[in-house]
Amino acid sequence: MQRRTGPLAQLRRGHEELVLGLLRRNEPMSRGELMRHSGLSRTTLYDIVGALQASGAIVTVAQDSGQRGRGRPAETLTLNPDAGHAIGIDFARRATHVVVVNVAHEVVGQATEPHNADVAWDERVELAERLVSDLAEGTLRLGALSAVGVGVVGPVGDLGERTRLEEVPRLLRKRFGVPVLLDNNTRLAALAESIWGAAAGEQNVLYLRLSHGVGGGLVVGGALHRGAHGLSGEFGHITVEPLGAQCGCGGTGCLETVASVRAVLDAYHEAGGRATDISGLVNSGDTAAQDVLRSAGTQVGNVLAALCNAVGPGVIVIGGELAEAGQDLFDPMKQALDANIMPISRNKVSLRRATLGDVGGALGGIALVLHESPLLSNYPAEPDAEEAT
Numbered sequence: 001m002q003r004r005t006g007p008l009a010q011l012r013r014g015h016e017e018l019v020l021g022l023l024r025r026n027e028p029m030s031r032g033e034l035m036r037h038s039g040l041s042r043t044t045l046y047d048i049v050g051a052l053q054a055s056g057a058i059v060t061v062a063q064d065s066g067q068r069g070r071g072r073p074a075e076t077l078t079l080n081p082d083a084g085h086a087i088g089i090d091f092a093r094r095a096t097h098v099v100v101v102n103v104a105h106e107v108v109g110q111a112t113e114p115h116n117a118d119v120a121w122d123e124r125v126e127l128a129e130r131l132v133s134d135l136a137e138g139t140l141r142l143g144a145l146s147a148v149g150v151g152v153v154g155p156v157g158d159l160g161e162r163t164r165l166e167e168v169p170r171l172l173r174k175r176f177g178v179p180v181l182l183d184n185n186t187r188l189a190a191l192a193e194s195i196w197g198a199a200a201g202e203q204n205v206l207y208l209r210l211s212h213g214v215g216g217g218l219v220v221g222g223a224l225h226r227g228a229h230g231l232s233g234e235f236g237h238i239t240v241e242p243l244g245a246q247c248g249c250g251g252t253g254c255l256e257t258v259a260s261v262r263a264v265l266d267a268y269h270e271a272g273g274r275a276t277d278i279s280g281l282v283n284s285g286d287t288a289a290q291d292v293l294r295s296a297g298t299q300v301g302n303v304l305a306a307l308c309n310a311v312g313p314g315v316i317v318i319g320g321e322l323a324e325a326g327q328d329l330f331d332p333m334k335q336a337l338d339a340n341i342m343p344i345s346r347n348k349v350s351l352r353r354a355t356l357g358d359v360g361g362a363l364g365g366i367a368l369v370l371h372e373s374p375l376l377s378n379y380p381a382e383p384d385a386e387e388a389t
Contacts, residue, residue: 015040015048017371020057020079024105028061028076049077056080085136087176088365089128090151090185091168092358093117093212096124098131099362105370109135110359117212121164125171147178149365151185153213156230181368183226187233188364189319189356190217191224195373196363198352199315206313207354208235210300210322214256218311224375235307236260240299255303259296261321267292282325293328300329301336308341308349319354 169180190207205219214236236256244253271288
């Protein structure tokens with residue numbers, strides 16, 4: 001099903017989302033209550049309700065006899081949890097993460113499957129479809145929600161890599177038959193952490209994910225910041241060592257070359273360590289592990305201080321596999337942050353660890369589909385990548 005994008009179709013979709021949102025927060029509700037709370041005219045409200053009932057998104061229930069008087073039983077409306085699903089997918093470098101929620105925003109399930117970084121896109125999409133199908137137990141229905149929210153690595157916008165930005169939506173639309181809303185996966189993780197995670201309710205948030213890549217997102221004044229060209233949050237490409245290693249972005253000495261999972265493990269191996277992953281490195285307890293984590297944490301803290309001085313967040317959230325290193329990473333990070341941030345701000349910034357884990361980006365994709373958070377007030381309902389295909 002291809003969504004129409006004309007002005008009247010968008011207005012109607014907005015009315016549908018308004019009614020669904022009211023029912024999520026206040027169900028069950030009568031038509032009269034929906035009309036009062038929505039501000040829609042009687043004719044418009046009844047038309048929208050009828051369409052949502054026909055699609056199965058909402059159902060009628062009789063009001064409890066103890067709550068009504070004489071006469072004809074009052075009919076109320078409620079969401080039908082079995083009517084449809086929203087899908088969030090995060091195509092990370094070395095894993096695919098999916099989350100499925102129903103129309104009532106209840107999580108049906110979440111799943112992750114690792115893979116090599118060079119897996120082709122058609123194989124990744126096939127993997128995502130299988131994971132989603134397994135979670136929905138073969139009964140997947142997109143219903144009134146009718147979109148898939150997707151996070152991908154790297155820039156998303158008019159400066160993004162066109163092959164990826166065109167191929168991924170095309171493959172997913174072929175699989176699921178609905179529009180695809182695409183954005184950078186770390187920016188979506190920032191969105192999720194600011195709605196449901198470590199920074200829930202905060203108005204100014206800096207999110208940094210230290211994984212196989214390094215990136216993040218900004219919430220400024222209660223809105224997720226996308227940037228003029230979809231490039232906001234590329235913190236991993238801030239230069240920390242001008243004469244350092246070559247970065248995949250084409251620069252030299254980027255934060256990603258010293259604070260990504262691969263960079264930390266490489267530095268550890270050069271120092272004689274033998275662990276093959278971050279968990280093993282942390283559990284080794286040897287001096288080499290402590291030294292490389294201290295160095296990485298210090299570099300991250302320096303960058304965080306500069307970013308704080310520039311944008312003034314109230315909360316910093318750190319996620320990704322490298323965050324599993326715990327205090328061996330966070331203590332030097334906090335020390336460098338305190339040493340370089342403006343003294344007046346030192347006690348006004350809270351440093352927190354992300355709480356949503358690997359599926360943060362996929363949950364952000366769900367938020368993008370539902371488009372109900374105030375954090376998305378300045379975001380386009382239909383991203384550029386969808387329109388370009």
